[in-house]
Amino acid sequence: MRHPRLRRSSFKPSPIYRNLLNPLFLIFSPIIIPIRFFIIIVSLVLNFMTDSILYRLDCDISKPLSKFSMKYLKITKLITYKLVCMACSIHVVVKGKQQAKIIIGNHSSMFDIPVLIASGIMCTISKSGVTKVNLLKPGILVSRTLLARTCQGNVIDTLKERYSQQDSLWPTIGIFAAGTTVENDCIIPFRTGAFQPMQPVQLLNITYNTGKDFTYTVQNAKQVIKNILLNPFGTVTVEYLTVIKPEQGETPIDFATRTQFIMASLPGKEISPFGYKDCLYFVGKNFVPSQAYQDEFGWMGTHDDYMLLCKKVNKDPFVQWDKADLIAD
Template sequence: MRLVVVAAGFHRVRMRGKQHIPSDPREAPVVVMAPHSSFFDAIAIVCLGAPSVVAKADTARLPFIGQLINYTQPVYVWRDDPNSRQNTIKEIIERATSKEDWPQVLIFPEGTCTNRSCLITFKPGGFYPGVPVQPVTIRYPNARDTVTWTWEGPGALKLLWLTLTQVHSSCEIEFLPVYYPSEEEKRDPKLYARNVRDVMAKALGIPVLDYTYDDCRLIARAKQLGIPNAAAAREINEIRGQLGLERSQLELHLAAQGVQTRSRWVSGEEFAQRLGVPMDQRSQRLFDIFVQRSSGLVHFPDYLLSACFLSLQHAPLSQLLSLAFKLYDTNRTGRLNIKTFEEVATRCLGLTPEEAQGTFRAVDLDEKGYITYDEFTSYAQKKSDFSFIFTSDGSHKPKTQ
């Protein structure tokens, strides 16, 4: 493993602080490392003496490296398994409190890669045992950043190539003093996780941000589909929850009714009035996220589409698409012309305008100048490119071509 690190160009891995190697298995059995920003963070596994790692199950399938990680007796997380989270916590607790001579458990509590500009929410799994942990920070003080592997940006192979083209790359690992939890922190793993994160953020000199892996996945999905103001999806959802809109599902009801042409653009007061919420700082912030600066108004269908996406984020996309057809059908005829279909397809299906227009023409073989939701879904069911629309939707089963 050390040869792999050197071959990757990391000739200098600087170690700071003192690594706590417990003589008693129950003394600091968990190592908490952050920020997690790259697959190159595996360097820490080498430098810490190959502790057991908590990693997603896909890691085991990596050529060569996956087999090396298997030798550390890892705890694998199966993200597609609804019971995986509880099983992972149970395994960490068993190892952390066991009298057996288990290796220390290394966790990256952020649960996903970030760009190292902040520390996002720590998952509490590694803090449930209530045992002392050793926080460890990792930095890459290089002139050029060729390691950051996040939701948006270069892929793994490109980053590996860019790193290999450097004369050398540096990595810095710092061991912070062992953190001993208070009785309150032992009872509250989330509090324990927050306090450890604060200590590590202070050592790194960066802020904390209450984003989670699920938030990142939600935003990435929204961007992929073209949902309006996708980057603010988490904040929008949070404000909706504060205003009670998430619970009332009023937005789904409004979307199902459709929005007529004359009422598509609304002012701040009308925006709050339609949603049945007070015009306060929360609703004003929601309005400001969607406001068009040139007119000072909000395109109400765009807001409702975003709200419906958040309300239906665990439902098949076909449900959202059905509502989108009603939202952008200005005449409430159940028909979309090429312009309005382009609005739907670019905001809800992640198509480019050119792709949307081409799809419209493929559906409208009779050249009527409009298509309906049923006509589009009938066409989409036969195309593998659109199979993602009907995932887990029992009412629409994709057909083979």
């Protein structure tokens, strides 16, 4: 059965990356990495200045931005975040067009948010802790991003209030519906919050083709940031897919389940029956996994335990192995 946090096989960059681009990058890295830092910092500062000005002009977060402010914000964010992606040697390729106010995407990397903004979606659902970062706070507020577990109240109620009408003036919102990070080819059961407005949703698929591993599953954040900075070159494809409309008599749970199966039918995708609490338990968070997860993968323990098992037999700890591969009878 598919584990939501582990890969099918080891991460292997193409021979061109491994034999040409990576050695060249390492030679010039003392020059390239400081330039990358400079471009990223300048881009974020410019973004911060624009966000701060627009927030002062339009600070009521209970209302959508004016059309002028929204258009100006979108242009500046497209420019600054494309510069951030460029600084990380990432070319963002956008396929298809936005056709719904609610976008449901897969989530496999901490780099997904910059990529999402660079593709034209500024508003998301984010953790409340990001507002403690002064450089990011104005952008979070001015883009009307929803903050989970804050004084904004219930996120689901706010979603329903904003998007209960298809012609809503609120900005398009990008939602990673599962609520946790999973492997790029894996889909776990969707939570129903994004489907409560009972409005059309559009599927989004983000695919990474990079020399270094950008996925944020069992790797720690420091390792992912290091990989991003040391990435010689890569592309990220953001593909807008089909629009799914709620059917008559359908409940939000039915709508979410149907959408999940449609997304899982995409080439290379696969459903894992395990939920976000199972994922969080595996990475060492204080969550109780489901009984089904314990029956299937309880022998693994947390990822720290799993890494020790893999180390003993010289196996990649980011790949899903059977019990027989790691534990002798």
